[in-house]
Amino acid sequence: MANMPPTNLWKLLKCTSCNQPADRSVFGEPIDPPYTGRLRGLCQKCRLNRICQIWHNVHEWRDILMLNLAYLRREVDCSPGYGVELNSETNGLVPGLIRLHEYGILSCSSQPGGVDPDGGFQIAEPEGEAEGWYQARQRAYVELLIPTTHIRIGKEKVSALVNELLARTDIVVTVYSEMDTYPTPRKREDWRAREVAPVPPPSFQQYVSGSSQHQANQDDKLYYFRSSMPPKEYVVTEERMAPTQEALSAMEWKGKTRMSTASVRDLQRDGRLNSICGEDEKGRWFDAVSRMRPLAVLVASKDWSGDVDLLKLVEDVCVRVGLPKVFQGIKYWRLRGIGDWMFEGEEEQAGIDWADVQIG
Numbered sequence: 531m532a533n534m535p536p537t538n539l540w541k542l543l544k545c546t547s548c549n550q551p552a553d554r555s556v557f558g559e560p561i562d563p564p565y566t567g568r569l570r571g572l573c574q575k576c577r578l579n580r581i582c583q584i585w586h587n588v589h590e591w592r593d594i595l596m597l598n599l600a601y602l603r604r605e606v607d608c609s610p611g612y613g614v615e616l617n618s619e620t621n622g623l624v625p626g627l628i629r630l631h632e633y634g635i636l637s638c639s640s641q642p643g644g645v646d647p648d649g650g651f652q653i654a655e656p657e658g659e660a661e662g663w664y665q666a667r668q669r670a671y672v673e674l675l676i677p678t679t680h681i682r683i684g685k686e687k688v689s690a691l692v693n694e695l696l697a698r699t700d701i702v703v704t705v706y707s708e709m710d711t712y713p714t715p716r717k718r719e720d721w722r723a724r725e726v727a728p729v730p731p732p733s734f735q736q737y738v739s740g741s742s743q744h745q746a747n748q749d750d751k752l753y754y755f756r757s758s759m760p761p762k763e764y765v766v767t768e769e770r771m772a773p774t775q776e777a778l779s780a781m782e783w784k785g786k787t788r789m790s791t792a793s794v795r796d797l798q799r800d801g802r803l804n805s806i807c808g809e810d811e812k813g814r815w816f817d818a819v820s821r822m823r824p825l826a827v828l829v830a831s832k833d834w835s836g837d838v839d840l841l842k843l844v845e846d847v848c849v850r851v852g853l854p855k856v857f858q859g860i861k862y863w864r865l866r867g868i869g870d871w872m873f874e875g876e877e878e879q880a881g882i883d884w885a886d887v888q889i890g
């Protein structure tokens with residue numbers, strides 16, 4: 531990388547936007563080693579703001595896909611759906627995630643499956659009393675956004691994809707429309723409803739343009755909340771500790787992390803629409819996302835071993851239902867009109883390099 535300051539000088543640099551130290555993460559901690567990707571010169575918080583601005587400024591779904599790919603390829607270290615650098619555990623998933631983007635599917639969150647991804651039993655960090663042998667395991671999951679109004683991605687294909695995923699017994703799946711709202715459950719048993727029709731949201735206009743089109747097909751099954759997940763209890767990560775390695779296998783799993791949305795009740799937070807990555811941190815929708823009336827599709831493996839390639843499983847279903855690879859082979863995507871401020875202070879010609887992301 532040309533013209534990079536030596537590491538020890540990096541700490542002295544001020545963010546060109548907020549004038550705070552430029553080496554700071556969104557949490558205000560120094561980033562070490564220094565960040566050298568796109569938009570360097572800004573602190574991570576200002577980078578995230580700038581990236582959200584770009585997500586707001588693009589008009590095409592493919593641009594959203596490309597911006598997300600830049601994050602997956604570590605060209606930038608934050609994204610609206612995930613404010614910090616891509617977790618290293620995601621590295622092995624990146625090729626599979628990139629392939630799903632070729633079908634027009636945006637990935638928002640994921641984790642690989644397996645027992646102790648860090649490699650075997652280990653001494654836990656001393657945390658209070660909690661010192662001992664430690665083991666973690668996780669199920670693979672992925673959270674996806676799939677457009678339903680894209681002219682080149684047939685809605686009936688999306689419908690077939692979702693139906694087939696929901697019907698499978700080796701995975702659990704939750705599907706709902708990001709741009710619709712669902713009734714708040716009144717009775718306890720309603721929390722567990724596996725299928726809930728959307729309601730026309732009264733304040734839809736403030737989020738989305740063209741809402742009349744949305745309200746006209748509220749009865750479309752595609753936009754129902756549907757789930758094959760056990761409500762409230764779909765654990766994807768858990769851990770256990772023991773004083774000795776031998777005692778571990780007898781210990782109960784604890785510290786459970788669940789899938790974000792297993793029942794319609796999980797969507798009632800803040801009375802807002804149900805975004806997994808279609809909005810910025812202030813809750814403002816990205817127009818290029820909302821116009822696609824995307825489905826959030828949450829898929830988790832039942833398997834703990836990590837032997838199942840969940841992303842390949844999803845891709846295989848894409849192939850089987852005939853979802854077209856609309857975004858394969860598009861080598862030079864351009865983010866028109868945003869290059870000037872995107873690349874300020876950088877040596878590349880404005881708007882060119884960023885656009886040269888090659889898919890596949």
Ligand SMILES: [Zn+2]
Pocket residue numbers: 545546547548549550572573574575576577
């Ligand atoms: Zn800043």
